[in-house]
Amino acid sequence: MSSTTSxxxxxxxxxxxxxxxxxxxxxxxxxxxxxFDHPDIAYWTPIVSPFDDAAARARLARDRQMRAEGTTxxxxxxxxxxxxxxxxxxxxxxxxxxxxxxxxxxxxxxxLAARAVRVMSAYxxxxxxxxxxxxxxEAENTASVAVATKAGFRLLDVPLITGEExxxxxxxxxxxLSRS
Numbered sequence: 441m442s443s444t445t446s447x448x449x450x451x452x453x454x455x456x457x458x459x460x461x462x463x464x465x466x467x468x469x470x471x472x473x474x475x476f477d478h479p480d481i482a483y484w485t486p487i488v489s490p491f492d493d494a495a496a497r498a499r500l501a502r503d504r505q506m507r508a509e510g511t512t513x514x515x516x517x518x519x520x521x522x523x524x525x526x527x528x529x530x531x532x533x534x535x536x537x538x539x540x541x542x543x544x545x546x547x548x549x550x551x552l553a554a555r556a557v558r559v560m561s562a563y564x565x566x567x568x569x570x571x572x573x574x575x576x577x578e579a580e581n582t583a584s585v586a587v588a589t590k591a592g593f594r595l596l597d598v599p600l601i602t603g604e605e606x607x608x609x610x611x612x613x614x615x616x617l618s619r620s
Contacts, residue, residue: 472496475544
């Protein structure tokens, strides 16, 4: 990847697997705290906690900045283009295209994360010419490991990524999905 990464399109809407992944808008700000202000999301993700109205506004502004820089896309996960149920992220990283996700607690157990990851992976392969898409997960996060498996990813034989976030140590496994 070159240091002159091209920006992403100003608007993105992806459909597939019974989902519509769409841009976050100001109209979504009120729904974001209900989706992201949860102990699971605070523990397993880098999303700020507590997640309140100010955090929602900051996230939307940061989303727009990262997209303009050409590094990251954050899309609302919906079933019909309407109410957001969670989020899926695509990030251009030195190690390749990384995907992340967070589904609101009230919307879990419907396969939304695995379906959103598959739709976003297809975008990475078809529009960004990615050869491989990765997920970085903690092995103890059994829900995310299940998402990786359901989405067709496999655990890669690469070193663990270790660090500290929000005052706790983490150790991430890398899961990969290669272009078919």
